[in-house]
Amino acid sequence: MALRTKLFGRLYEFRDLRELMGKANEEKSGDRLAGIAADSAAERVAARFVLSEQTLQTLFESPAVSAEDDEVTRVILSGVNRTILEEIRGWTVGGFREWLLADTTSGDAIRRVSQGLTSEMVAAVTKLMSNLDLIYGASKIRVSAHCANTIGAPGTLASRLQPNHPTDDPDAIRAAIYEGLSYGCGDSVIGINPVDDSLSSVKRLLDMTYELIATWEIPTQNCVLAHVTTQMAALQQGAPIGLIFQSIAGSQAGMESFGVSVGLLDEADALARKLCFTAGPDYLYFETGQGSELSADAHHGWDQLTMEARCYGLAKRYHPFQVNTVVGFIGPEYLYDARQITRAGLEDHFMGKLTGISMGCDACYTNHAVAGQNDVENLAVLLATAGCNYFMGVPMGDDSMLSYQCTSYHDTAALRQLLRLRPLPEFEEWMVGLGLMKNGVLTERAGDPTFFLQR
Amino acid sequence: MSSPDRLDLIIDAVVAGLRGTLADQPGSGTGSGTAAASPPPAPPPLSVSAPSVSAPLTQVMKRPEAGSVKTPAATDPPAAGSAGVDGPDVTDPTAEARRALPGVNDPRDPRALEALMGSTCARIGVGRAGPRYRTPALLLFQADHAVAKDAIYRSVDQRLLDELGLFTVKTRVADKEEYLLRPDLGRLLSDEGRQTLQERCVKGPKVQVVVGDGLSAAAIEANAARMMPVLMHGFAEAGLATGTPFFVEFARVGLMNDINSIVGADVIVYLIGERPGLGRATSMSVYLGYKPAPGLTDADRDVVCNIFDGGTNPLEAGAYVVQLVRQMISHQASGVKLKLATMGQAVGANEGRAG
Numbered sequence: 021m022a023l024r025t026k027l028f029g030r031l032y033e034f035r036d037l038r039e040l041m042g043k044a045n046e047e048k049s050g051d052r053l054a055g056i057a058a059d060s061a062a063e064r065v066a067a068r069f070v071l072s073e074q075t076l077q078t079l080f081e082s083p084a085v086s087a088e089d090d091e092v093t094r095v096i097l098s099g100v101n102r103t104i105l106e107e108i109r110g111w112t113v114g115g116f117r118e119w120l121l122a123d124t125t126s127g128d129a130i131r132r133v134s135q136g137l138t139s140e141m142v143a144a145v146t147k148l149m150s151n152l153d154l155i156y157g158a159s160k161i162r163v164s165a166h167c168a169n170t171i172g173a174p175g176t177l178a179s180r181l182q183p184n185h186p187t188d189d190p191d192a193i194r195a196a197i198y199e200g201l202s203y204g205c206g207d208s209v210i211g212i213n214p215v216d217d218s219l220s221s222v223k224r225l226l227d228m229t230y231e232l233i234a235t236w237e238i239p240t241q242n243c244v245l246a247h248v249t250t251q252m253a254a255l256q257q258g259a260p261i262g263l264i265f266q267s268i269a270g271s272q273a274g275m276e277s278f279g280v281s282v283g284l285l286d287e288a289d290a291l292a293r294k295l296c297f298t299a300g301p302d303y304l305y306f307e308t309g310q311g312s313e314l315s316a317d318a319h320h321g322w323d324q325l326t327m328e329a330r331c332y333g334l335a336k337r338y339h340p341f342q343v344n345t346v347v348g349f350i351g352p353e354y355l356y357d358a359r360q361i362t363r364a365g366l367e368d369h370f371m372g373k374l375t376g377i378s379m380g381c382d383a384c385y386t387n388h389a390v391a392g393q394n395d396v397e398n399l400a401v402l403l404a405t406a407g408c409n410y411f412m413g414v415p416m417g418d419d420s421m422l423s424y425q426c427t428s429y430h431d432t433a434a435l436r437q438l439l440r441l442r443p444l445p446e447f448e449e450w451m452v453g454l455g456l457m458k459n460g461v462l463t464e465r466a467g468d469p470t471f472f473l474q475r
Numbered sequence: 476m477s478s479p480d481r482l483d484l485i486i487d488a489v490v491a492g493l494r495g496t497l498a499d500q501p502g503s504g505t506g507s508g509t510a511a512a513s514p515p516p517a518p519p520p521l522s523v524s525a526p527s528v529s530a531p532l533t534q535v536m537k538r539p540e541a542g543s544v545k546t547p548a549a550t551d552p553p554a555a556g557s558a559g560v561d562g563p564d565v566t567d568p569t570a571e572a573r574r575a576l577p578g579v580n581d582p583r584d585p586r587a588l589e590a591l592m593g594s595t596c597a598r599i600g601v602g603r604a605g606p607r608y609r610t611p612a613l614l615l616f617q618a619d620h621a622v623a624k625d626a627i628y629r630s631v632d633q634r635l636l637d638e639l640g641l642f643t644v645k646t647r648v649a650d651k652e653e654y655l656l657r658p659d660l661g662r663l664l665s666d667e668g669r670q671t672l673q674e675r676c677v678k679g680p681k682v683q684v685v686v687g688d689g690l691s692a693a694a695i696e697a698n699a700a701r702m703m704p705v706l707m708h709g710f711a712e713a714g715l716a717t718g719t720p721f722f723v724e725f726a727r728v729g730l731m732n733d734i735n736s737i738v739g740a741d742v743i744v745y746l747i748g749e750r751p752g753l754g755r756a757t758s759m760s761v762y763l764g765y766k767p768a769p770g771l772t773d774a775d776r777d778v779v780c781n782i783f784d785g786g787t788n789p790l791e792a793g794a795y796v797v798q799l800v801r802q803m804i805s806h807q808a809s810g811v812k813l814k815l816a817t818m819g820q821a822v823g824a825n826e827g828r829a830g
Contacts (some may be wrong), residue, residue, distance in 0.1 A: 052656075053656065183597070185596070186787070191594045192594050192597065195597070247811070249818070253818060276772070279774035316772055317772075351750070356656070388690055415598040416601060416608065416616055423750055423751065423752030423755070430603060437606050462606060467602060467603045468582045469599055470579075
């Protein structure tokens with residue numbers, strides 16, 4: 021198969037699909053770091069012309085890592101509905117893009133076709149989408165899931181309450197939770213990244229958050245984002261857990277760098293079904309982010325967007341309650357500036373939805389990236405219009421433990437009021453009952469953490 | 476970890492330390508002792524250049540009182556921009572006392588609001604203008620971001636390295652910009668660096684201590700001098716022979732693999748500056764690996780992070796690191812393997828009782 025085209029009379033030729041996929045990406049420092057980015061802007065577009073003519077069958081036959089060598093590939097391939105694949109295998113990537121955007125293509129139709137896709141197909145079409153394509157395409161797709169409450173319904177925007185603290189001080193964390201609840205955050209999860217991920221510390225935070233949820237009868241789930249093995253041990257010892265968390269990667273080698281495997285995630289899912297206090301059936305929470313495979317030298321020469329798509333392909337196996345890309349966390353060597361972070365955030369959100377998972381975004385940046393708070397506010401507006409399921413809620417966007425900045429309690433409230441979005445239905449009802457929200461708007465009482473000192 | 480009790484003690488000690496300490500940085504985001512209950516600031520519009528509009532100047536100027544939730548320790552250096560350097564007509568909105576002012580209009584319980592704010596360094600109790608931030612809180616955030624951005628491109632002070640007796644080697648990175656864009660080069664020693672380690676380092680020690688600049692020179696300057704004696708004393712007391720400590724410029728975490736291909740230690744203890752947080756560039760991490768070698772990853776390592784005054788204090792962190800190293804040597808493992816080994820031990824013990 022010849023992978024070549026002329027552009028303005030000049031010939032561009034690509035060795036194989038891997039090279040083509042790398043060069044078709046929007047510019048990202050991570051692809052440059054990996055030595056696989058296009059050498060010029062023209063070569064980038066030439067790669068897209070060639071990619072647009074490839075069939076989905078070609079992509080199906082070219083997984084980033086072979087099935088023999090990689091359990092993530094095996095998971096993705098085993099999830100493909102062959103009847104649906106048969107219908108679409110002859111489509112070109114360019115034709116697939118137009119089908120996704122067509123007025124005659126409904127969200128339900130896309131959800132059905134999702135069942136016939138591999139992650140390489142998802143990645144390929146994403147490379148041909150402009151930013152507004154990614155927003156518009158994603159807005160058609162809704163993926164809902166249920167644990168203690170229901171995430172992902174049209175017209176809703178949820179928020180993970182992320183009350184991290186540099187010493188895991190339960191009093192400090194509780195204070196930040198009160199503040200967040202008073203702004204209507206916490207409906208996706210009350211989820212703490214612990215500094216100390218020892219079992220005793222993790223259990224203490226689980227107990228504290230559960231007690232708060234029970235005392236205030238909050239229709240939500242709790243989670244402490246320690247390594248999955250620690251959460252499993254806590255669960256076995258009777259700790260109250262709403263959601264089980266793990267970071268995942270798009271290759272087996274990447275998974276190993278996180279100390280996890282498909283077998284371990286299967287075990288975690290089974291254990292959650294047996295022991296979590298929440299109704300389920302969707303108990304898992306995953307985080308991802310472009311560049312994590314490259315940083316673990318587990319990318320097999322593939323571009324970071326394709327490896328990210330494979331994370332979603334893996335996540336789909338578990339029908340997770342929620343998955344979010346932590347899009348600016350990894351640093352400037354992978355996503356250099358606000359333009360690259362914004363692009364990656366839109367790509368990841370679209371890819372997650374096209375794969376068929378409940379997708380949110382940690383719109384964020386570190387202080388050594390060329391980005392600032394205005395940039396994540398922009399990204400949050402773009403993603404909220406694209407129907408993103410949830411964002412992070414951190415006090416003023418400043419995470420005092422993880423040393424990065426993301427979206428805030430206020431951002432959640434503002435996005436809802438701006439775009440007429442509502443909290444998750446069970447959670448909104450709870451807020452209305454307490455007098456913190458009325459007709460989708462915060463009341464006078466909202467924004468005061470001392471409200472939650474009453475019980 | 477196999478000794479949750481010990482860990483609890485450390486955490487309690489750190490928390491107790493926190494309550495008695497004020498962060499060492501201007502703009503650290505650490506809420507500190509606050510002036511006596513002050514009325515909520517007047518409603519917007521607020522003028523930043525005239526902060527007395529938002530609170531009477533006398534209250535702004537008031538030093539934190541003894542007995543308030545947090546008070547600065549006498550030994551702490553005065554923070555630039557603390558209330559103490561304010562002149563009568565120049566106030567500093569980044570001063571601790573100003574940070575502690577609640578922004579919530581008509582809170583349900585004003586005293587409790589101050590207590591909640593005093594319990595955490597998170598930006599809570601800030602109030603709102605509709606669904607957005609109030610003006611002072613917004614500008615304070617921007618000020619804290621500004622100082623973090625300004626801090627990123629500095630190098631570690633040579634005087635500190637001299638004081639600690641550390642010689643310097645470099646990675647394959649040429650400058651700061653390349654450091655940010657090419658982490659792969661920061662994981663490999665330069666040829667000259669390799670040769671220097673060959674010549675100057677004791678080979679095959681039980682423990683090799685390395686200091687790397689990482690993403691924050693300020694973090695090394697704030698913590699390394701206090702942690703190093705705790706580590707060296709701890710290792711000596713445990714009877715663990717240490718190698719020749721040194722400093723690496725433009726260093727990434729994965730460099731420990733390359734270093735150990737030369738020094739051949741059982742455990743590498745690697746102090747490195749974390750990426751700067753908002754208004755705080757002094758947070759350090761210690762990465763530990765049992766017999767690190769090319770190909771090993773984060774899953775094979777342990778890390779003690781958030782080491783700074785206000786997070787985990789460097790002295791306590793040092794003691795914890797010594798304990799971790801002893802565990803690694805006795806289990807001949809680190810990272811997830813160590814976790815599984817120590818958990819297996821605990822589970823085994825329980826099963827023994829049950830059986």
